[in-house]
Amino acid sequence: KQEVTQIPAALSVPEGENLVLNCSFTDSAIYNLQWFRQDPGKGLTSLLLIQSSQREQTSGRLNASLDKSSGRSTLYIAASQPGDSATYLCAAQGSGGSNYKLTFGKGTLLTVNP
């Protein structure tokens, strides 16, 4: 059974700082790895999706990397802003017969202080 762990559980940084969020997964046979953002009282917004054959994806100030063999992914946020404050969730999408399933970590609660 796939298990996804996110470290740290919470992070507080001053505005402008670069930061890294970590995600690890136990079963490397994944279809893809996704990063989502969740704001209080709202649903999930997709940030980046990395296919299993890819090593990284970039969108604006966000860069996500994937190392399938070691079961790790990182989300790098450059020049953080107060508007980046949210919970960040990573999710591993299974392969094989259950390639539709997303297994989520518990998330990292990010606070960017002005």
Added chain:
Amino acid sequence: GAGVSQSPRYKVAKRGQDVALRCDPISGHVSLFWYQQALGQGPEFLTYFQNEAQLDKSGLPSDRFFAERPEGSVSTLKIQRTQQEDSAVYLCASIYRYQGQGGETQYFGPGTRLLVL
């Protein structure tokens, strides 16, 4: 166009009451998912529909939980005889294709926050 919508947004139920949660996916989306998110946890998979067919219900916690999508669009998650441990946010997500055919992410609704007293 409109995103995934869910109703009600908030529901307070007395223990033992039955509840029904509705999900309107993005028009034309084939695949639909339900997730349960307890406080401080990540979402957990409940069930998956492809059109009107429920292909996987392995995540439903008990036989008190039932989901349907009779016409392949709107879906309803029903919880019978609610218990306090059912308190959570219930998220619905949809995707255009059959999941697994492309590297497409799921589009999530805002969720229904259920509180069982």
